[in-house]
Amino acid sequence: MGGTLTPRTSEEVKEAINWAISAQEPLEIVGNGTKRAIAPPRQTAYTLDVSGHAGIVAYEPEELVLTLHPGTTMRELAEAMEAKGQMFAFEPPDLSPLLGVDGGATFGGTFATNFAGPRRLTAGAVRDHMLGVHAVSGRGETFKAGGRVVKNVTGYDLARALCGSWGTLAVATELTVKVLPRPETEITLLLTGLDPERAVAAMARAMGSSGDVSGAAHLPADVAPDGIDGPVTALRLEGFGPSVAARRDHLSKLLAEHSLSVLEVDASRALWRAVRDVTPFVGTPHVVWRVSVAPTAGPEVAAAAPPGSRILFDWAGGLLWIETPAVGDGGEAAIRATVMASGGGHATLIRAPASLRSAVPTFQPTAPALEALSERMRNAFDPQTILNPGRMAR
Structure with a gap:
């Protein structure tokens, strides 16, 4: 026996989890499964597929707030924000090509893994932009934390704690996240010929300056994308045109001892997509x-x-x-x-x-004190280990 449960509403998610608790049947929690291959196959007879619980609940561009259901694809969200000149500041990566899988990544998977791209360096991770979450715990209980405005901080840390838990504590049914205006333009300064030690020193110098660098990466020659002669150290500048130009001049003087070149907007965006998606x-x-x-x-x-x-x-x-x-x-x-x-x-x-x-374990083994804290969290949210059992053990 076994099968896939496909809830399309928050109430159906709760019913599915309560059934699993009463039947003592652990569930593998998935959306479109684009990151499923990162951990070993779950030893569960039933799968809870929340990809059908999708759609934008509310988008308030003037308030920089977006509320959605977990099965909403990142592509749909990107298109909605693009129309308003906005974006997720944490620059979520699309690892589907890297993992060799088809299907569109969902925001639920992005929330569950907390994966962020190059702008994580200055903008923070997914959890730093979460305002609120509605979810169902492994106890079968519905709860909410946070809300739709930044000042509503009730349970705010709880929403952040669930982000990156890989679906082992609760199943999110509604998520509210901050969005930000998309930069008007961007360029990338390229420093050539540096080994990793000198590259890290140069990046640290740039990051510590007033250049307001939004991305800093180093690509050895055998990793540099087509058309770029490596090794190259890339520093991204984003914002309004005059500001970008002024900061380019500042960094050019600061790093004058290095060989410098500039990627204009289209080439810059292509480079950082390649870095983001590996x-x-x-x-x-x-x-x-x-x-x-x-x-x-x-x-x-x-x-x-x-x-x-x-x-x-x-x-x-x-x-x-x-x-x-x-x-x-x-x-x-x-x-x-x-x-x-x-x-x-x-x-x-x-x-x-x-x-x-x-x-080989998927995740870095944790220190005993941290593992004890994690275990207390799991016991509080999912004492019967109904949700994604063993997902974070390996």
Whole structure:
């Protein structure tokens, strides 16, 4: 026995979860499943597919607030915001091509994973833009936190806590998120010929200046997109034209010892889409890691990657996308040991063959104190482990 439950309303989500509790049948929670491959297959007979619980509930462009159901696709939201000259400031990545899957990513999946793109460096992650959430817990109880205005902070931290929990605590049924105006224009300054250590130093210098850099990445020669001679260190400037021009001149003087060139708006946007979606690693058979560390530790972690690895630095060196050969543990021991030795962070296994994924934990093992806190959260929200059992254990 088994099957897929397909609720289309919040009440139907609650009914499905209460049925699962009474039947003691754990549920795998999915939307369109574009990030499903990141963790091993769930050992559940039933799937709760919330992709049908979709649609924009309310969009108030003048208030910079958007309310939606979890199955709403990111494409639909992007089109609605584009018409109003607005965007999600956290620049959510589309990892579908990287993972080799079809289907449109949903906001529910974006909320569940808390994945953000290059602008995370200055704008924050998904959780930093959440205003409110309605959800059903693993107890079968409906609750809400926050609201539709920034000043309504009742339960605000709870909404942030659920973001990034991978559907293990509750199933969101309605989400309210801040949006921001889309920049009028952008350019990217390119610094060429730097090794990772010098690149991180240059990015730190730029980020610490008045240049208001919204993206800082380093692409070694074997990772640079077509048409760009690497290695290149990219610094993005966004905003009104005169402001962008003034900041370009400021950074050009600040970094005058480096070889500099400029990507204009179309080429700049193409470059940052490639960084955001990890395009250089699309279509290869290799393992892909997503590693978050202090920016100064980025070169050290990169140096620990197995021979034959390719590496893309984002977040001024604080986020590394590492592609390793699909042999042995895929570099797990070396990468995670270096992450911990460098002061801590997270190495998440994003893509791997099934055999390697079954043997290597998806998430960085957590410290005992943090694991105890997480366990208390799970017990509070889902004491019978009905929702996505084991999703974050590996």
